[in-house]
Amino acid sequence: MHPLFAGSGLRLAYHQRVICDELEVHIPRGQITTIIGPNGCGKSTLLRALCRLIEPRAGQVRFDDRALADFGRRALARRVGFLPQVSTVPPGISVRELVSRGRFPYQGFLRQWSREDEAAVARALAETGLSDSADRLVEQLSGGQRQRVWIALVLAQDTEVLMLDEPTTYLDIAHQLEVLELCRRLNTELGKSLVMVLHDLNLAARYSHHLIAMKDGRIVATGAPADLLTPERLRDVFGIQAQVMRDPVTASPLVVPMASLHHATSPAAPGERA
Numbered sequence: 093m094h095p096l097f098a099g100s101g102l103r104l105a106y107h108q109r110v111i112c113d114e115l116e117v118h119i120p121r122g123q124i125t126t127i128i129g130p131n132g133c134g135k136s137t138l139l140r141a142l143c144r145l146i147e148p149r150a151g152q153v154r155f156d157d158r159a160l161a162d163f164g165r166r167a168l169a170r171r172v173g174f175l176p177q178v179s180t181v182p183p184g185i186s187v188r189e190l191v192s193r194g195r196f197p198y199q200g201f202l203r204q205w206s207r208e209d210e211a212a213v214a215r216a217l218a219e220t221g222l223s224d225s226a227d228r229l230v231e232q233l234s235g236g237q238r239q240r241v242w243i244a245l246v247l248a249q250d251t252e253v254l255m256l257d258e259p260t261t262y263l264d265i266a267h268q269l270e271v272l273e274l275c276r277r278l279n280t281e282l283g284k285s286l287v288m289v290l291h292d293l294n295l296a297a298r299y300s301h302h303l304i305a306m307k308d309g310r311i312v313a314t315g316a317p318a319d320l321l322t323p324e325r326l327r328d329v330f331g332i333q334a335q336v337m338r339d340p341v342t343a344s345p346l347v348v349p350m351a352s353l354h355h356a357t358s359p360a361a362p363g364e365r366a
Contacts, residue, residue, distance in 0.1 A: 094157045096121035096253065096285055097142050101151030104137050104309075111137045112309040115151070119302075124279050124286045126296040129306035130330055135289045136177065136257050138306070142287065143174045143255050169197035173246035174255045181230045187241050188226040191216055194248030216247035219282070220274060236267030243274065254278065256288045260295065268292070272299045297321055297344045305329050321345040327353065 095118040102115035112134040119125050119142070127135045140146045141153060144160050153160040155172070163171075173194075181190070194216065195209045217223045220240040225233065230241055239259060246254055256275070260268040276299055278284040290296045296303060297317040305313040305320060307329045313320050326334045331353045339346040 093121070095119055096156065097160075097287075098154045098157075099138075099141070099148075099151065102138075102141065102148045102153065103150035104134065104141050104146060105149050106137075106146075110149070110309070115309075115311060117142075117304065117311060118314075119285075119287055121285050122279075122283065123301035124275065124288070124299060125302040125304065126288045126290050126300040127304045127306060128290060128293060128296050128329075133306045134309045135306055138304075139174075139255055139257055139287065139289055143172055144168060145174070166197045169249060169251075171251050172253045172255060173249045173251040175242055175246050175257060175259060177257045177261060179242050181238065183231060185230055186227055187222055187230055187233070187244075188213065188217070190230055190241055191222075191226075191244045191248050194245040197249060212250050213248050216244040219247055219278070220244040234267070235263055236270055239263060239267070239271055240274065243271070247278070252283075253285045253287070256286065258289050258291065260290065260292070268295065275299060293321065293326075293347045294339075294344075297347070298339065298342050317345050321347060 097117070097119035099115055099117040102112060102117070103110060104112040104115070115138065117138065127138060129135050137146065141148060144153070144163070155163065160168070192209070192213050195212060198209065199205070217226050220243055222237070222240055222244055225237065230238060233241065243259070259271050259275070263271065272295060275286055275288070279286055300317060303315065303317055303320045304311055305325065312329060313325055321336055323334055323336055326332055326336070326347065332349050333351040333353055335348045335350065337346050337348065
């Protein structure tokens with residue numbers, strides 16, 4: 093079976109600054125894939141290239157064994173949903189109104205709001221546990237609830253693929269677990285393929301089937317968490333001395349950092365968290 097996404101010879105840049113070069117990447121279908129790596133290494137840049145938010149300067153991305161560049165914007169938005177790192181909430185907008193914006197790819201001159209759109213929004217609200225909050229203003233919600241609203245908006249697109257750039261940013265641990273448990277349910281119960289960027293290695297190990305480790309704009313390792321997260325690789329990629337043991341609850345790898353061995357990091361790329 094061909095991969096969901098395949099990138100070959102990718103050169104990714106912002107203006108004149110090359111962030112990634114000669115990237116070869118494969119994203120399996122039907123799984124949760126998480127991209128990990130130090131700040132500024134190109135994680136978000138790669139995710140944006142897979143969503144076609146930036147065009148490669150060289151190389152090609154293929155989606156479902158077809159050149160990504162061959163998809164029209166609306167056609168791609170019906171198959172791939174993207175949640176950026178930071179999303180601005182319009183003032184005075186309700187949960188239902190914001191989630192309804194996820195149906196934009198299906199609207200057009202000859203197709204206005206329909207029962208199908210209404211049903212998609214209702215499903216997205218139900219799947220994220222927001223049905224009872226549908227008429228509340230988004231600005232009145234907690235950080236964890238707001239993040240669920242944004243995920244509901246992406247779900248309302250009714251896509252087979254969800255791309256999430258640091259979906260747990262600024263959330264406390266309880267809300268991080270809440271969001272990632274939702275991601276797991278979307279994968280196991282609805283069959284969605286998810287591609288995420290996460291900083292927390294233990295959450296990445298617990299909730300992912302497949303990891304992609306990046307450093308300095310390169311992919312240095314890919315594989316299952318148990319195979320990828322080793323003391324040697326953590327030293328190479330993150331510049332830390334760490335022990336890796338078995339999580340007593342989930343049996344996934346548990347990273348215990350002991351010391352930083354890293355020199356000063358380089359400035360973050362545009363779109364990357366510093």
